[in-house]
Amino acid sequence: KAGVTQTPRYLIKTRGQQVTLSCSPISGHRSVSWYQQTPGQGLQFLFEYFSETQRNKGNFPGRFSGRQFSNSRSEMNVSTLELGDSALYLCASSLGTVNNEQFFGPGTRLTVL
């Protein structure tokens, strides 16, 4: 069974630009969650999508947005990039009920210059 895949694996952008990251969940998984990981703040929850609906949201500014498609693939978008957005962005998929395990992808390393 294929795991969670994320593309691209690495990105370099400049301040003010926008970026779109993609996540393909494990086959059959309907929930996709996004996290930002930085050395200072650790793993922080961005949002979670289930059946194309945002079900939960973390405390990030509106520049961070996401969506989920009917095949459960998900994208997240960051607009007007800031230097502090440099991080590893991880997505995790699960079947979608509260007691299901989450499985993480390898992440997208975003560097903002």
Added chain:
Amino acid sequence: QKEVEQDPGPLSVPEGAIVSLNCTYSNSAFQYFMWYRQYSRKGPELLMYTYSSGNKEDGRFTAQVDKSSKYISLFIRDSQPSDSATYLCAMRNTGGFKTIFGAGTRLFVKA
């Protein structure tokens, strides 16, 4: 105060040692408790998953949850250099779908 507290380490032990990793939490609604292992430049890998209080064992790994003390532990027996990684505790309540992570403990196992 953070909802989940975890000592970032680093923790350095000799090969073969028993490793104890711990997290404390403040939210009594947490019911699902996880431990993830993350190697450098990789995504977190689920190691252990427990519901409510009690112990769970899987090979060299044992997870313990003490809800009365709001304290969870991961024990690694016969530690190996390949266990060198960052270990993240995580927890979730029954009413939500948001997982809260600890800061992660960096573990080094020396051969």
